[in-house]
Amino acid sequence: MSEALEPEVKTNPQGDPITSTATADAPAAQSGRKDPHAEAKKQKVVSPEYMFFEAPREREFITGSECAKEAVRRSNVDLSIAYPITPQSETMQLIGVLYGEGYVKEYYRGEEEYGVMSAIAGGSRAGVRCFTATAGPGTLRGIEPIASWPGHRLPAVAMFTCRVVNAPLAIQPDNIEIAYLLNCGMIVFHSENQQDLFDYLMKAFIISEKNDVTLPVGVCCDGFFVTHARGYCSMPDREFKLPARDPWRGSVPVLDAENPPARLSRDAPVQKSNFMAYNIHAVWQQEVWAAVERSRKYIDLYMGGLLEAENVEGAEVILIASGSAAAQAREAVRACKEKSINTGLIKIRSLRPFPTNELRKLCANAKLIVIPEFNYVGWLAKDVAAAIYGYSKAKIVAGPHVYGGMSMPVEMIVDEVEGGLTGKKSSTVPSSDIMGTDIDPAAVSHFMQNI
C-alpha cells in the first residue's frame, strides 16, 4: 500500500503518533494499516560504547520529558510502569507512546507509587529491564520499596523529576527529595539539563546491570527547569538500541525458577533478633555500599567522571553545584570573571557514589567554596563539607538556597562569593551559613545549627 493511501495518523501534542490502540500482532496486510511496531522492530542492537561514544549524533531542541522518552526508546526497556504526578506525568505518558510503538514491551498505569515501585521490584526480579519515573510526594510515597531495591540487588532505573514535598502542597521545583534518596543505597545521578538527562538515563541502565554493581540507579533532575523547558540534546539515531538485559549472566540469580532453588532462610531465627540476624543484615548493607563504590569505575568510563571541573586550577573561589544549580553557577562564574574574581566551577554528576577524593584534590588550595542549592536543608553542602574536612582550608558558604519554587538569580550566587571573600554580608539576599577555618566560631556554630 502506498504511503498516500494510509489513513491520517493522529498525534498527541508532542507530535507523536498515537498508536497504542493498534494491536501488535495484526498483520499489516490484513488490517490495511501500517504496523505500528514496524520501526521498533527494525532497531539494531549496538554496544554501549558505540552508542555513547561513536554513533553519529543529531541535535534536537526538545523538552526534558522528551529527552527521557528518547533515552528509553534507545535503551531496550522491557517493562515500564506509570503513575501520574506533576512534573513527571509527561515523561511516563510519552513512555506509553513508546509502548504503543513497540519500543517498550510491557507498560501499565499503576495504582499509586507504592504499588508501582513494588511492581518494578517484581519486574526486576523476573530478570527484565525496568524503568519508572516519579516526583516529590510520589518519591516519598514509594520510598519504602525504593529503599529496599538495593538490598535485594535489583537493577532498575528510576527517574526523579524533583519538586516540593513539604506542606503546603505545591508542584514547584525544589530538590529536597534527593536528601532522602541519598541514603537508600542506590546510585544517584543529578542532571543539569536535557542533554544530561538523556545521557545519564541511558548510561544508568548499563551501569545498573554491571555484574559487580547490580543496583538500582536514580536519575534526578529539577522539575520544570529540565522536564518542561526545551534544550538542545544530541542523540544517536533511533535505529540503534542498547543490548537487552541478560539475566542469565547476572551476579544475583533472578527469581525465574531456572536456578536450583535457594531457601531464603534455612534457620528460622535468621529473621528474628539474634546474632545471625544482625550479622546478615550488616553484611547486606556493607555489600550494598561496596557495590556503590564499585560503580565508580563505570561512571568514570561512561560518564567521564563523577564530577566535571571547569577553570578550577588556581581558582580562588570554587562554586560546587549539581543539577540546575550548576547551570546558574556556570553563569555566576562568568559574572565573577567580569568582576575579576578568579572563580571555578565543580559540577557534581554523581551524588552516590560521591566524588570525595576528587573534591579533596580539587579544593585543596581554594580560599572560598560556595554551594548554591535548590532546597532549604543544603544536603550538598553537608556532603561537601564532610568530604573535604581536613583536606582544605577553604571557607565554605552553604548557599544561596532557594526553595518552594523560587528561581535562583545569578546575582545571588555572586553576592555570596563577594560576601564570602570580603566578610561583608550581602544586603540583597538572606544570609547564608558559613563554615571553614579562620573564621568566627559564632559563624561556624550558626552554620552547624542550620545545616
Place this chain on the structure above:
Amino acid sequence: MSLDYVKFTPGFDRFMPKEYRDMVEHGPFGKKTTVSQVGSFKEILEEHPMCAGCAMTLFIRLAMISFPNPEDTITVGTAGCGRLAISQAAIPFVYGNYGDQNGVASGLTRGLRLRFGDKPKDVVVMAGDGGMADIGFAQTLHSWFRKEKFTTIMLDNEVYGNTGGQESGMTNRNQVLKMAPLGKKFEKMDMLGMAKVAGCAYVATVVPNNPRRVENVIKKAVLIAREIGPTYIQAYTSCNIEYAIPIDKVMEDAKAVELDRYKFSEYVSEEAREYLADQYGYKEYMPKPAPALAKS
C-alpha cells in the same frame, strides 16, 4: 527449575545442590504428588519455626503439595507469621516490603511472561489477613481489577499474629483483641465479595481440615491464573496462640469455624469452567450431555 529444559549430563547431576537433588529424587519435582501420599515423599516445606498446633503451617504445607508445577512456581508474601514458614520452602519466595505482595507479583508475572511467553511460571501470593486486607489492600484490589494473572491466597487467622495479637480488618465484630480493647467495632471485611466484584475468575473459601479440598482449590486456582485471570483463595488458618485454642483442639476449632462462618464456597467464572474442562479435563465443568428425548 523445570526438568524439561535442564538435563544434566550423567555424572554431573551430583554436583547440583543437595536440596535440588532431593526434590528431584525424593520430592515432587518432575512428577505428580498428592496430599494422600504425604509421608512418602520429600516435601517442599519440611522444617519450620511455627508454634505447635499452627493450622496456618498445615495449610501452607498442603498448599505447596498441591502446586501443579512446583519446580516452576514462585511464591510472594509479606510480613506475618506465614512467611516464617514459606521462606524455608525449597522453592523461591519473595519477601519484600509491607503489603507489597500483589504489586511485586504483578511486575514479576509480567516480567516472566515477557521472558518465557506462555511457558507456565506460576506466581502464587501467600500473605496474611492484615497484609492483604489492611496494609496491602490497594495493591490487592488493583491487581485484581487489572486482571493480573496470578493466584492470591489469604492466610486468614483473623488477627495480627506475628506482632502479638492485634485486631485486623478480617477480625470478627465484637472480638476483643489488642488494639480493640472494647471489641472490634465493625464487621469482618468481605474480601470474597470484593474479589468477585473486582473480577477474579475463581474465588474459594477453605479450611485446612480437609486436605483433599485444599488440594483441589489450589490446583484450580493456579491453573486458572495461568490463562484466564486473577484467582483468590481465602483460607481459615487459626492462630491457636492469640485465640487460646488448645493444641489438640485446633482441628475441632477449624471444623466449628467452617460450620459457623467459613463454609466451603467456590465461584468459578464461566470462562474458567470452560478452560478447566477443555485444557485439563475437569469433568465437573464439561458440558452435560443433552438429555435423551423422552419416548413418545
